Amino acid sequence: MFSQNPKIYLLVAMAFVAIAINCDALKMQQSGSMSTPAKRSGQEMTTLEAMVACNESFRTTEEFLQELNKTGSFPDESDKTPMCFLKCYLEKTSIISDEGDINDEKVLVMFPTLTTDGIDDCKKEMDHTNNVCEKVYFLVRCVMTRMLVDGRSSDNK
Numbered sequence: 001m002f003s004q005n006p007k008i009y010l011l012v013a014m015a016f017v018a019i020a021i022n023c024d025a026l027k028m029q030q031s032g033s034m035s036t037p038a039k040r041s042g043q044e045m046t047t048l049e050a051m052v053a054c055n056e057s058f059r060t061t062e063e064f065l066q067e068l069n070k071t072g073s074f075p076d077e078s079d080k081t082p083m084c085f086l087k088c089y090l091e092k093t094s095i096i097s098d099e100g101d102i103n104d105e106k107v108l109v110m111f112p113t114l115t116t117d118g119i120d121d122c123k124k125e126m127d128h129t130n131n132v133c134e135k136v137y138f139l140v141r142c143v144m145t146r147m148l149v150d151g152r153s154s155d156n157k
Contacts, residue, residue, distance in 0.1 A: 044094035054088035072144035074137070083137035090136060100132065102139070113150050114143065122146070 045053065054060075064082040067075045074082050090096045095106050104119050122142035126135040 045092040047093065050089050050092035053092060054085050058082070058085035058088055060085040068140070068144060072148050073141050077137075080131070080133050083131075083133035086140050087133050087136040090140075096136065100126075100135065107143070111143065111147055114146060118143075118146055 044050075058081050060082045064074050064076075064079075067073070087096070091098060094103060095110075096102050102119070102123060104116060107119055108114060108116070122139050125138040125142045128138060129135055
């Protein structure tokens, strides 16, 4: 689980962002010294608040998130729980709406090398299923793969 390691690696993005967070805040939250994260009126949740809240509903191991960061996909693509974690996380951070609409501007801010055409191409990946958690996962997988490939090609220059 998240609290077993000194850092948590989470890329969502469309979670899409690699984030290293000290577990001290998470341990404080789990021990009850912090209140349970709740959505503030008119504001989206912070990354940590969203991660903790979504992990309460959709328990996801760090292995799945590390694999997403490293390869762009989950190690077991038949397990819907991590996919629903992504959906939850993206909704709570206002990257996607409750209706499934993607906030393109937020995605472009998070991934400045991604183009609007790239986002549109990845949105098409969502058409391959009717399951809402899978739709979000297919979108994230596409964006992550593009970012990993773009990152590798810029490293080789």
